[in-house]
Amino acid sequence: MTIAPIEPALNEVSVFMEDVLQEILPEPAGPQARVIEAMRYATLEGGKRIRAFLVLQAGRLFGVDRRALSRVAAAIECVHAYSLVHDDLPAMDNDDVRRGRPATHVKFDEATAILAGDALLTHAFALLAAHETHPDPHVRSDLVLRLAQSSGFGGMVGGQMIDIGAKGTLDDIGQITRMQRLKTGALITFACEAGAIMGKASTQMRHALTNFAQDLGLAYQITDDLLDVGGDPAVMGKAARKDQKAGKATFVTILGSERARAQAEMLANQAAAHLDVFDEKADLLRGLVSFVVNRRA
Amino acid sequence: MTIAPIEPALNEVSVFMEDVLQEILPEPAGPQARVIEAMRYATLEGGKRIRAFLVLQAGRLFGVDRRALSRVAAAIECVHAYSLVHDDLPAMDNDDVRRGRPATHVKFDEATAILAGDALLTHAFALLAAHETHPDPHVRSDLVLRLAQSSGFGGMVGGQMIDIGAKGTLDDIGQITRMQRLKTGALITFACEAGAIMGKASTQMRHALTNFAQDLGLAYQITDDLLDVGGDPAVMGKAARKDQKAGKATFVTILGSERARAQAEMLANQAAAHLDVFDEKADLLRGLVSFVVNRRA
Secondary structure, eight states: OOOOOHHHHHHHHHHHHHHHHHHHSOOOOSTTHHHHHHHHHHHTTOSOOHHHHHHHHHHHTTTOOHHHHHHHHHHHHHHHHHHHHHHTSTTTTOOSEETTEEOHHHHSOHHHHHHHHHHHHHHHHHHHHSGGGOSOHHHHHHHHHHHHHHHSTTTHHHHHHHHHHHTTOOOSHHHHHHHHIIIIIHHHHHHHHHHHHHTTOOHHHHHHHHHHHHHHHHHHHHHHHHHHHHOOHHHHTSOSSHHHHTTOOOHHHHHOHHHHHHHHHHHHHHHHHHGGGSOGGGHHHHHHHHHHHHOOO | OOOOOHHHHHHHHHHHHHHHHHHHSOOOOSTTHHHHHHHHHHHTTOSOOHHHHHHHHHHHTTTOOHHHHHHHHHHHHHHHHHHHHHHTSTTTTOOSEETTEEOHHHHSOHHHHHHHHHHHHHHHHHHHHSGGGOSOHHHHHHHHHHHHHHHSTTTHHHHHHHHHHHTTOOOSHHHHHHHHIIIIIHHHHHHHHHHHHHTTOOHHHHHHHHHHHHHHHHHHHHHHHHHHHHOOHHHHTSOSSHHHHTTOOOHHHHHOHHHHHHHHHHHHHHHHHHGGGSOGGGHHHHHHHHHHHHOOO
16 A cells, blocks of 8 residues: 655645634624634644545545635534534533643633534534535535534534443443544544535445545544553643543553554554545545554644 | 414414424434433423524415424524523523523533533534425525524624623623624524525515514513513513623613613514515514513513
8 A cells, every 4th residue: 555645745734724714714803702712712723634634635536626625624623623622611521721722611711612612513514505615505505414413413422422421331342432433433434525525426435435434533543542541741732641540441441552553553454445446646545544543642 | 563363373383393393303312312312301392482483484475385494493493492501501691490490401411411502503404404404405505504604603602702701891772782683683583584595585575584583583682681670480480680680781771671661662663564565474473573572471
């Protein structure tokens, strides 16, 4: 399997998305400026933009205009940012630090953080439904529907509910896998699927991408769990051993580090195999697979 | 102006919407059942369904199928319910009672309430984007875009930010009017507009309905403020004098009861006048105007 140099491409997308998000997030103005500032704080200058990268690369396979893809990528980054803002709240995971900076509810306050999360989620749908995103309204409606399904009770929110409600009761790998498929996998899968929807890809191509994304998402999560146990907090920009301290069952607590590492590798190979239907245009997605399991943060 | 008997029609819609919501809300199942139970608790058996009534009546003016309208009405009721769940949280308005029952975060817990609100908002967009709502994807995209604009930073969430951030600094009627137009007016306006969008109404008809809704929404809010001061808590199912106790400026604290009452009447007449372009099919909307300013709860 060809491994394209992935870091430069990831960095380029990260810089590109910063500009896109600067543009598509509202300007703080009016008496409600505070919630807009919190929306921007939670979304800008943050993260690896893996989801945005997936949208851009998946769409590229079908020749979709990058400008249009960037709006969908921005919408997904808004949803991801909202989920982190709400997850960090004292009533949820109670995290004060995110990406090496104060969490949104620490920088602002809890009420503003709740509202900023709500507004980011809402803004994502406004972005997808607007004409500039795609001239075909079927495509726009399909994007909205799939984003909603991926992020609601049957996706991300459902996964977070299982995670915080579990309190140590998730004790087999099947349960943890199901939880993670909802909590983080669904949105990652939608990121890839969105490129296929925008490009009106065949069902076969669309399935290849969603299968790829599901395996990639799990490999990503297992690596996260490995980093939680063995990673360097200074590199990660957040506390390590958080799950361990919270007494949470993870892939690592159940499988042990060695088997968890092997599982991540297996999933990575499986993810890459789903890309066999694509030509060298998918090389950056192939490169991402090995980046995801070998990252240090 | 002809006043149609409005209570029977409101009651019929309330019963009808209960069935619709029972059907369109997910069934509690799977390990995330708890968040679905909270979604249902927050949405079912509650409220006057004024927003749903507006969707159904506005759509009826253009001969739109009631079944299709009911999905849009349900989506708006989901958004309204989510806003109440989040507004009631301790970090926001800190209300333990809603519609005579424990607030969602009291009945469940704060984390579940935050997630249930998130999931209700998300579900609303899934409902609007699904094919069953309207065969024309332009209509579905337009509904999604307008709902997002009405409920996000430039609408409902923005209004709530102003309200909780104000802490007594809103001291003229212009500021309070602007805040309420966002906080409650935007979603009420969208409810009427949605009927027009579904019916592909002319711009003139659409504007008549949104102007009607803006005046109706403010008249509704002023009446709320009057009930907060002079209403009967047993009839209202919530505490009275909440605003007064919280030291909040309202239409009543600034104008006094008498002038506030006159203002509500003036807005009601103005709202009704916007309906002059419609024939007797709008009689229930006309009836609603007088119901809104004369209600006791």
